[in-house]
Amino acid sequence: MSAVVAVFGFLFGCAIGSFLNVVIYRVPYGRSLVSPGSACPHCGVAIKPWHNVPVLGWLLIGGKCANAACRQPVSGRYPAVELAMGLAVSGLAWYFGPTVDLLVWSVFAALLMVIFWIDIDHRWILDVTSYPGLALGLFYQWSRGDLLHGALAAGFGFGFFWAVRKVAQVVFHKDGLGAGDERFAAMLGAWLLMPAMAVGMFLSFLVGSIVGLGMLIQRGSSRPYPFGPSMAVGAVIALIWGQAIWTWYLGWMV
Ligand SMILES: [Zn+2]
Structure with a gap:
């Protein structure tokens, strides 16, 4: 079957x-x-x-x-x-x-795919993708009685990327991340929930560093590159193995 x-x-x-x-x-x-x-x-x-x-x-x-x-x-x-x-x-x-879950998560996968490529092509994360993605994610969590959890994880994602952008502005006087990344992070939080969202964000910075290093070696320049694709990859890994990574991390901490 x-x-x-x-x-x-x-x-x-x-x-x-x-x-x-x-x-x-x-x-x-x-x-x-x-x-x-x-x-x-x-x-x-x-x-x-x-x-x-x-x-x-x-x-x-x-x-x-x-x-x-x-x-x-x-x-x-x-x-x-x-x-x-x-x-x-x-x-x-x-x-x-x-099931309905299949339908809902297929929409999420489609949104990730669109955000991934449009960010690579244009360095934009369109609000017409991240806002409906956030709304559908929150609605999905609400239907499962988990709205508060979803909203908190969305707020955590948004706040974290907002803070990173503000610090980069003050310390380095440049925009490392765009405001689109914050809205995308809010969307991811609503879907991943904690602790997977925290794992996903850590992985996105890991993936982003590897991509950045690769581009530095290949082109000899540290030209800014879109961060959305790294976030999407981190989110997918966290969705599949987030809980396992989190458990491993806690075990390693103690
Ligand atoms: Zn032709």
Whole structure:
């Protein structure tokens, strides 16, 4: 039973990922999600429906525009987003089964995916993603009788990032983090709750340092980079292993 649900979850997740590619590409420019249909950004030729099939379509065209006169590469990010969403929804379906929780957490996964890529592309975390994410998270906790817990964790996330930004302004006279990061942290708190939220925030700084160091080595510059993706990665790790990491940490402390 759970295997069947997981397979359906995978297919459904890939389809959601295909839609998210459009969201990530168009929403920052305020463009419509439905029209015009997908077209090659180089030659403008409309993409055939069977080339729009998640993951397989990209493999079918060999990662290049199907128009023989164009053949420009099509970013591997598109199938990667589809595959990642497929795996995420499949995992959630395996864990929750066909329940409302599956639906709610799939929306959370979709929001994380959108925030991750838009922050990389534009260095923005759009309020149209983090505010509904926060509201849905709090509503979800309310439905489970855990609203207070959710609100406290959201406030903790928001307050912590706000404080870090203020300290950076005073001490280093620059903005390391944006105000968007604070709202995203509030959203994550509402979903992760404590102690997973604390673990997730620690991990996001760990991931952020590794990424920053990698960029320093690769490019020889410490140019600021978006922090949202590190927060999203930290949140996912904390959701899966947060409790275990917290227990290990407490055991190590004593
Ligand atoms: Zn083309």
